[in-house]
Amino acid sequence: MSLLEVRNLSVEFETTSGRFRAVDGFDLTLNPGDITAIVGESGSGKSVAFLAMMGLLPWTATITSDVMKFDGNDLNQITPKQRRKIVGKDMSMIFQEPMTSLNPCYTVGFQIKEALRIHLGMDRKARHARAIELFEQVGIPAPETRLGSFPHQMSGGMNQRVMIAMAIACKPKMLIADEPTTALDVTIQAQILELLTSLQEETGMALVLITHDMGVVAETAQQVSVQYAGQKCEQQEVTALFTRPHHPYTAALLAALPERATTKHLPTIPGVVPGQFDRPNGCMFSPRCSMATDLCHSTPPPVGGPEIGFARCHTPINLNAEEEA
Amino acid sequence: MSEPVLVAENLTQEYVLKGGMFGKDRIVRALTGASFSLEPGKTLAVVGESGCGKSTLARCITMIEEPAAGSFVLDGKKATAANHDELRTTVQIVFQDPYGSLNPRQRCGQILEEPLIINHPEMPSAERTRRAREMLELVGLRPEHYDRYPHMFSGGQRQRIAVGRALMLEPKVLVLDEPVSALDLSIQSQILNLLVDLQERLGLAYLFISHDLSVVKHIADDVIVMYLGRPVEVATKEALFEHQRHPYTKALLSATPMADPTLRKQRIKLTGELPSPVNIPPGCPFSPRCWKATDKCRTERPELDQGPHRAACHFPE
Numbered sequence: 076m077s078l079l080e081v082r083n084l085s086v087e088f089e090t091t092s093g094r095f096r097a098v099d100g101f102d103l104t105l106n107p108g109d110i111t112a113i114v115g116e117s118g119s120g121k122s123v124a125f126l127a128m129m130g131l132l133p134w135t136a137t138i139t140s141d142v143m144k145f146d147g148n149d150l151n152q153i154t155p156k157q158r159r160k161i162v163g164k165d166m167s168m169i170f171q172e173p174m175t176s177l178n179p180c181y182t183v184g185f186q187i188k189e190a191l192r193i194h195l196g197m198d199r200k201a202r203h204a205r206a207i208e209l210f211e212q213v214g215i216p217a218p219e220t221r222l223g224s225f226p227h228q229m230s231g232g233m234n235q236r237v238m239i240a241m242a243i244a245c246k247p248k249m250l251i252a253d254e255p256t257t258a259l260d261v262t263i264q265a266q267i268l269e270l271l272t273s274l275q276e277e278t279g280m281a282l283v284l285i286t287h288d289m290g291v292v293a294e295t296a297q298q299v300s301v302q303y304a305g306q307k308c309e310q311q312e313v314t315a316l317f318t319r320p321h322h323p324y325t326a327a328l329l330a331a332l333p334e335r336a337t338t339k340h341l342p343t344i345p346g347v348v349p350g351q352f353d354r355p356n357g358c359m360f361s362p363r364c365s366m367a368t369d370l371c372h373s374t375p376p377p378v379g380g381p382e383i384g385f386a387r388c389h390t391p392i393n394l395n396a397e398e399e400a
Numbered sequence: 401m402s403e404p405v406l407v408a409e410n411l412t413q414e415y416v417l418k419g420g421m422f423g424k425d426r427i428v429r430a431l432t433g434a435s436f437s438l439e440p441g442k443t444l445a446v447v448g449e450s451g452c453g454k455s456t457l458a459r460c461i462t463m464i465e466e467p468a469a470g471s472f473v474l475d476g477k478k479a480t481a482a483n484h485d486e487l488r489t490t491v492q493i494v495f496q497d498p499y500g501s502l503n504p505r506q507r508c509g510q511i512l513e514e515p516l517i518i519n520h521p522e523m524p525s526a527e528r529t530r531r532a533r534e535m536l537e538l539v540g541l542r543p544e545h546y547d548r549y550p551h552m553f554s555g556g557q558r559q560r561i562a563v564g565r566a567l568m569l570e571p572k573v574l575v576l577d578e579p580v581s582a583l584d585l586s587i588q589s590q591i592l593n594l595l596v597d598l599q600e601r602l603g604l605a606y607l608f609i610s611h612d613l614s615v616v617k618h619i620a621d622d623v624i625v626m627y628l629g630r631p632v633e634v635a636t637k638e639a640l641f642e643h644q645r646h647p648y649t650k651a652l653l654s655a656t657p658m659a660d661p662t663l664r665k666q667r668i669k670l671t672g673e674l675p676s677p678v679n680i681p682p683g684c685p686f687s688p689r690c691w692k693a694t695d696k697c698r699t700e701r702p703e704l705d706q707g708p709h710r711a712a713c714h715f716p717e
Contacts, residue, residue: 116584116585116586116587117554117555117556117584118554230673230674231450232673233673260449260450260611260674261449261611261613261652261655261656262449262651262652262655262670263449263673264655264657265654265655265657265667265669265670266669266670268657269667269669287584287585288657289585289659290614290656290657290658290659291657292659293657293658293659293660293661293663294657294658294661313661314661314662317659317660317661317662318662327586328585328586329659331585331586331588331589332585332614332659333588333589333592333614333615333617333618333619334614334617334618334658334659335659336618339596340593340596341589341592341593341618342589343586343589343590343593344586344589344590347554347556347557347587348584
């Protein structure tokens with residue numbers, strides 16, 4: 076049985092200017108030990124989908140889904156009390172900005188021990204020992220003294236390690252890392268990514284990496300799902316995605332990478348991501364797509380089969396690559 | 401070779417940390433001995449991690465701050481405190497964080513027009529509006545955005561406004577402080593193209609500050625790698641990416657993720673973190689994290705050597 080199963084998850088926000096659909100028909104299946112990357116631009120609904128699963132969205136959000144199951148629990152039916160037992164324990168998240176996600180009023184030691192106290196009910200001594208062990212695990216030097224530090228006394232990289240230590244404190248079955256390295260320097264980023272993958276190998280948890288950095292995806296993930304304007308437009312195994320993208324958006328995104336540039340001018344995707352008021356009728360990507368036909372502008376495309384990477388497209392590309400290979 | 405538009409000599413900046421009633425004052429050496437020259441139509445990239453003095457360099461060049469020592473010549477004129485006002489129209493800056501750099505109480509149009517109001521007060525308002533609207537189009541925004549406030553824009557669009565604002569005075573040198581690190585990939589390439597176009601059209605010189613080596617590799621002509629306030633390697637882009645002489649540059653390049661899953665490369669693992677610029681280690685500042693540091697590195701500070709590809713290391717490769 077898969078660890079996480081989500082079918083047709085949609086999240087709508089009630090705003091003063093009408094409803095806004097941030098996530099539209101999100102599907103995901105995760106097995107223990109998977110490393111999946113969710114790639115997309117800002118506003119593509121990648122964080123919101125996972126916040127919805129964790130029940131962390133404000134009341135203005137309407138969450139609907141056909142199936143949303145985690146580790147045998149139906150997240151649609153679950154009571155808030157039961158959910159609190161899962162969130163932060165079996166399913167935990169590393170948030171994007173370590174500096175703002177930690178509470179500045181408490182020491183990091185207090186914050187990490189809070190999770191241990193509430194979820195695992197450890198006594199004071201055990202909590203202290205476990206906190207030190209966790210700090211050692213994530214590579215924080217002098218853990219004893221660091222437990223008494225406040226977030227502002229430590230660097231961004233150290234705070235991010237604290238966030239990771241907190242997230243893995245209860246040995247989660249699924250760890251969601253929401254842009255875990257965006258705020259960090261490259262040498263620290265390399266250390267953090269290495270830490271995450273080694274922790275994943277040790278504990279066999281499922282790791283979800285939400286990011287917009289194609290380099291990070293290429294080096295870390297096994298499966299990649301590309302999100303655009305709230306929809307998943309493609310999902311493939313990482314090597315296949317980078318060599319044979321099937322959705323024109325993925326192809327355009329890869330072509331826009333500076334390191335793949337052959338001329339001084341980069342290939343660009345014209346236009347911007349559709350907002351609340353200019354959502355197209357047909358395919359979400361059709362206004363910016365170079366291959367769009369009349370059909371694309373009028374009818375939303377169906378989700379394709381696994382042979383074309385579940386591409387949500389009327390005119391998927393690189394179709395006969397398998398035959399060539 | 402054309403005449404350089406910006407020549408910096410030994411720029412140094414220090415900040416004093418007040419020690420309070422009982423402590424001693426401490427000095428943060430944010431920038432030490434930065435020398436370079438920049439020609440029109442060229443891009444000089446400054447690369448390094450946070451705290452390496454990149455942004456301090458930008459603040460000195462744009463005359464937001466007076467350097468503690470050293471000098472620079474802009475467009476043939478030596479910058480002194482007296483002529484800063486006059487020279488400021490030659491250098492404009494695009495800041496890192498488009499959420500902090502735009503006034504939330506000003507409409508987009510006002511933001512774009514403000515540099516003209518200050519520097520060309522004689523310009524009729526109709527002309528100002530026309531130029532601001534032209535600029536909107538140039539940076540990829542729509543005409544209706546003219547009357548909107550910054551909070552109504554996405555981060556990418558805000559950065560476009562910031563780029564537009566910097567270009568309103570048609571400066572000769574544009575300092576770009578991490579201009580694309582906050583942008584999405586598809587928007588990033590649009591902005592990079594825009595910068596390339598503008599450089600060709602107006603002959604702008606860019607001082608491009610970034611930590612993203614793939615962007616630097618794309619846009620730069622020359623590269624300075626900085627570590628703890630000091631340049632550690634200076635070379636042309638081709639030479640630098642071909643062969644790195646300083647171990648820090650090597651580590652930085654190996655840590656940068658490449659968007660190619662088939663590539664399995666040897667990653668140099670740096671241990672430890674950037675030391676605080678308050679107490680820079682004696683000797684080579686990189687020695688505590690360097691895998692080939694010797695006693696000489698820990699006691700004696702290496703200077704930049706001479707030649708076209710310069711490195712500050714006792715054992716350059």
